[in-house]
Amino acid sequence: MFEYAPAPESRSIVDLAPSYGLFIDGAFDPPSADGGVFKTVNPASEEVLAEVSAAGPRDVDRAVAAARRAFGPWSALPGAERAKYLFRIARIIQERSRELAVLESLDNGKPIRESRDVDLPLVAAHFFYYAGWADKLRYAGLGPDPRPLGVAAQVIPWNFPLLMLAWKIAPALACGNTVVLKPAETTPLSALFFADVCRQAELPPGVVNILTGAGDTGRLLVEHPGVDKVAFTGSTEVGRQIARAVAGTRKRVGLELGGKAANIIFDDAPIDQAVEGIVNGIFFNQGHVCCAGSRLLVQESVYDEVLTALKRRMATLRVGDPLDKNTDIGAINSAAQLERIRTLSEVGDTEGAQRWSPACELPEHGYWFAPTIFTGVTQAHRIAREEIFGPVLSVLTFRTPAEAIEKANNTPYGLSAGVWSEKGSRILAVADKLRAGVVWANTFNKFDPTSPFGGYKESGYGREGGRHGLEAYLA
Numbered sequence: 220m221f222e223y224a225p226a227p228e229s230r231s232i233v234d235l236a237p238s239y240g241l242f243i244d245g246a247f248d249p250p251s252a253d254g255g256v257f258k259t260v261n262p263a264s265e266e267v268l269a270e271v272s273a274a275g276p277r278d279v280d281r282a283v284a285a286a287r288r289a290f291g292p293w294s295a296l297p298g299a300e301r302a303k304y305l306f307r308i309a310r311i312i313q314e315r316s317r318e319l320a321v322l323e324s325l326d327n328g329k330p331i332r333e334s335r336d337v338d339l340p341l342v343a344a345h346f347f348y349y350a351g352w353a354d355k356l357r358y359a360g361l362g363p364d365p366r367p368l369g370v371a372a373q374v375i376p377w378n379f380p381l382l383m384l385a386w387k388i389a390p391a392l393a394c395g396n397t398v399v400l401k402p403a404e405t406t407p408l409s410a411l412f413f414a415d416v417c418r419q420a421e422l423p424p425g426v427v428n429i430l431t432g433a434g435d436t437g438r439l440l441v442e443h444p445g446v447d448k449v450a451f452t453g454s455t456e457v458g459r460q461i462a463r464a465v466a467g468t469r470k471r472v473g474l475e476l477g478g479k480a481a482n483i484i485f486d487d488a489p490i491d492q493a494v495e496g497i498v499n500g501i502f503f504n505q506g507h508v509c510c511a512g513s514r515l516l517v518q519e520s521v522y523d524e525v526l527t528a529l530k531r532r533m534a535t536l537r538v539g540d541p542l543d544k545n546t547d548i549g550a551i552n553s554a555a556q557l558e559r560i561r562t563l564s565e566v567g568d569t570e571g572a573q574r575w576s577p578a579c580e581l582p583e584h585g586y587w588f589a590p591t592i593f594t595g596v597t598q599a600h601r602i603a604r605e606e607i608f609g610p611v612l613s614v615l616t617f618r619t620p621a622e623a624i625e626k627a628n629n630t631p632y633g634l635s636a637g638v639w640s641e642k643g644s645r646i647l648a649v650a651d652k653l654r655a656g657v658v659w660a661n662t663f664n665k666f667d668p669t670s671p672f673g674g675y676k677e678s679g680y681g682r683e684g685g686r687h688g689l690e691a692y693l694a
Contacts (some may be wrong), residue, residue: 223537223545225394226544227542228320228321228324228335228542228544230626233321235269237270238270238271239269239272239354239407239431240511241254242411242417242429243281243285244282244289244424245422246415246424246452246591248549250272250275250610251275251278251281252277252278253276254275255273255542256271257404257433258274258406259406261325261643262328262551262552263328263582264585265639266326268586269394271407272362272432272433279440282428283372283440283443283446285663286399287369287370287445289423289425293396293423293426295314298355301354301393301395302350302351302353302354303350304392304420304422305346305349305392306346306415307344307421308420310339310417311416311664312339312342315336315416316339316340316676319342319381319409319412321542322412323381324541325541326407328549328585328586329379330549331503331541331542338382339572339639342382344667345385345386345668348388348389348668348669349389349392349488349670350389352390353393353394356393356689356693359690359693361683362693365689366412367692367693368394368693370448371396371397371398371446371447371471371692372441372443372446372450373398373399374401374437374441374447374449374450374451375387375403375453375614376403376509377404378509378608381413383452386683386688387683388400390683390688390689390691391692392427392690393689393692396426396448399428399430400427401429402429402431404433405552411650413427414429424536432467436461446470446504448472448691448692449470450472450473450681451472451474452475453476454477455677458476467623471689473680473682474679474680475509475634477608477632477678478513478632478633479579479606479631479632480500480510480513480514480636480655481515481630481637481653482496482512482514482637483617483623483637484497484515484659484689485518485562485636485638485639485640487642489639489661491528491581491596492639493639493661494528494532495510496662496663497512497529498532500512501612501633502533502547502610506609507556507608507636510657510664511608511664512635512637512663513606513611513612516615516616517586517615517617519616522616526675529592533576533592534577534578536577536579537599538581539601540609541679543640548610549588549589550587551588554586557587557588560588560611563601563607564611565603566601567570570601570602572596572600573593573649574592575594576590576591576592577590585631589610591611592612596614596615598626600613606632612625622658623649628653631677632677632678633656633674633675633676633678634657634673634674635655635656636650637658637663638661639661646660654675654676655675656678657673668684668685669684669686670684671684673687
């Protein structure tokens with residue numbers, strides 16, 4: 220097999236400051252005395268990228284107060300005027316997309332091809348889409364006079380930092396709400412860059428506030444009495460804590476949590492296309508995807524053919540420098556996440572599943588894990604039941620559609636699924652019986668701002684994206 224010459228994207232186009240403050244009321248401020256600082260690192264090299272502020276209780280109070288002051292004037296603006304700001308933000312994101320893509324890959328570890336070609340176009344598309352809704356809310360089917368809720372507390376994860384920001388901020392602002400957003404501790408830089416985008420777009424001070432910090436900062440924000448709406452994307456465990464914290468209050472809440480999606484391959488599926496879908500389903504973004512197709516269900520009659528083709532395809536995947544345009548699989552986001560992936564993979568070995576990874580040379584520094592599949596997996600295995608959130612695929616088999624449906628639904632999660640077949644009637648019949656918020660047909664991990672996304676059971680409740688995404692921010 221021929222070798223690709225390295226094609227690194229230049230990191231010099233991103234001007235990183237040595238330290239960053241908190242973005243409150245349109246300005247960057249240092250944390251108060253009860254706050255602190257922490258370092259964010261490049262997971263591909265363990266190099267410190269910047270020192271970032273950690274918001275304390277007084278900082279959370281200031282941010283919520285700023286959002287509350289801004290809410291009256293912002294919500295009173297005609298929808299067409301709010302739309303102008305959203306359009307402006309979308310255009311600035313497009314203009315500065317190269318900077319943002321490099322920054323996202325540096326801070327997160329994902330390949331630049333994904334940041335550049337997937338994340339950034341979708342980020343801009345979400346702002347464009349919800350800008351179009353801002354003056355049409357009364358026609359969204361949510362009542363004749365829908366009104367904003369007030370101050371939205373939004374807590375986002377580290378796997379798609381900027382895209383999750385867009386999913387939450389765009390509909391909130393379109394509906395007339397103001398926002399206090401907390402990005403993940405390991406990936407704060409693109410959110411802080413977005414704060415500068417807001418200033419460049421001349422967004423009124425206080426409409427968007429960004430507080431960096433760890434879990435305690437998020438907890439303070441979620442529990443703050445001045446918050447009207449809580450939106451969270453992250454682990455099911457933290458989602459439960461948030462649900463308990465807001466229970467009995469007037470706060471509206473939306474939770475988009477974990478998943479353990481089934482990717483079902485029938486015997487009449489287009490095998491080569493399905494293999495690409497399997498690879499995209501589990502190895503996209505290093506498997507750091509809540510809706511990743513981490514359980515592969517293959518009909519027994521084509522099991523050998525699918526497995527052979529899958530291994531052949533995996534042998535071509537390139538693991539390495541996220542800024543290299545040839546890289547398929549980048550770095551694991553953090554040392555803690557790498558340890559979890561390793562631990563659950565070792566559990567798979569202990570339980571008797573057979574592990575296979577293609578031969579690949581991992582870099583000496585940073586957090587890396589080779590793409591891995593486990594065969595001989597049963598529904599009782601922990602690797603088939605627990606969310607690993609890494610490039611690890613469990614392979615199971617089935618004989619009949621009924622068995623495939625039963626196995627696919629045999630999970631506490633219900634976020635997504637995939638069905639591969641040449642028969643449209645089979646796809647529709649199976650999809651109708653899958654307890655998953657999103658079902659892809661002959662594709663996987665495809666997103667669009669016009670389409671709602673969300674789950675059932677322990678994958679949370681509420682929908683983001685599309686017209687449905689407006690409902691979460693309107694009374």
